[in-house]
Amino acid sequence: MAASQDVHVRICNQEIVKFDLEVKALIQDIRDCSGPLSALTDLNTKVKEKFQQLRHRIQELEQLAKEQDRESEKQLLLQEVENHKKQMLRKTTKESLAQTSSTITESLMGISRMMSQQVQQSEEAMQTLVNSSRTILDANEEFKSMSGTIQLGRKLITKYNRRELTDKLLIFLALALFLATVLYIVKKRLFPFL
Numbered sequence: 001m002a003a004s005q006d007v008h009v010r011i012c013n014q015e016i017v018k019f020d021l022e023v024k025a026l027i028q029d030i031r032d033c034s035g036p037l038s039a040l041t042d043l044n045t046k047v048k049e050k051f052q053q054l055r056h057r058i059q060e061l062e063q064l065a066k067e068q069d070r071e072s073e074k075q076l077l078l079q080e081v082e083n084h085k086k087q088m089l090r091k092t093t094k095e096s097l098a099q100t101s102s103t104i105t106e107s108l109m110g111i112s113r114m115m116s117q118q119v120q121q122s123e124e125a126m127q128t129l130v131n132s133s134r135t136i137l138d139a140n141e142e143f144k145s146m147s148g149t150i151q152l153g154r155k156l157i158t159k160y161n162r163r164e165l166t167d168k169l170l171i172f173l174a175l176a177l178f179l180a181t182v183l184y185i186v187k188k189r190l191f192p193f194l
Contacts, residue, residue, distance in 0.1 A: 009077065012061045016084055019054040023047060037106050051088070058084045 026047045033040055058081060065077030 009061065009064050012057055012064060013080075016054060016057045016061065019050050019057060020087070023050045023054060026050060037109060040105060054088060058088065 026043055030040065030043045030047070033043060061077065061084070062081045065074055065081055068074040068077060
């Protein structure tokens with residue numbers, strides 16, 4: 001029975017080492033990941049799964065250590081379990097740092113997207129202002145040309161009004177001269193003695 005326990009202990013140790021290496025590789029992948037948030041989330045999930053498996057194997061090794069017949073082997077295995085627990089605690093800290101890093105990266109990506117949207121909105125607003133300025137300048141030029149036309153029209157109307165007054169005065173004077181001439185002629189013909 002001791003031989004089968006030794007085999008189980010060796011297998012358990014090998015699996016602990018294997019999971020330990022897999023966790024280290026995944027943590028390194030998280031550090032190197034510059035991709036989208038979904039990739040970071042997938043890596044984080046894998047790390048948690050491997051930690052769970054590693055924790056389970058450490059507990060299994062602890063149980064095997066408690067079942068050992070010889071006290072020296074029992075103490076040696078328990079010491080090994082303690083070392084694994086300490087390493088796991090350090091890795092858990094690294095995992096929490098990786099989680100924090102992932103959260104910070106997510107926040108930064110969100111901020112980057114928001115800034116990109118703000119820049120796009122600013123560019124659209126700037127383009128709208130440029131178009132509005134161009135339209136206002138065109139309208140201003142049109143108003144200037146219309147103002148010149150209106151000034152010319154006012155001068156022409158003023159000139160026309162003066163001419164009309166002058167024409168009325170000339171017609172009145174011509175009519176008065178005509179009537180005076182007609183009266184003179186009628187007076188000379190009808191009343192030659194006066």
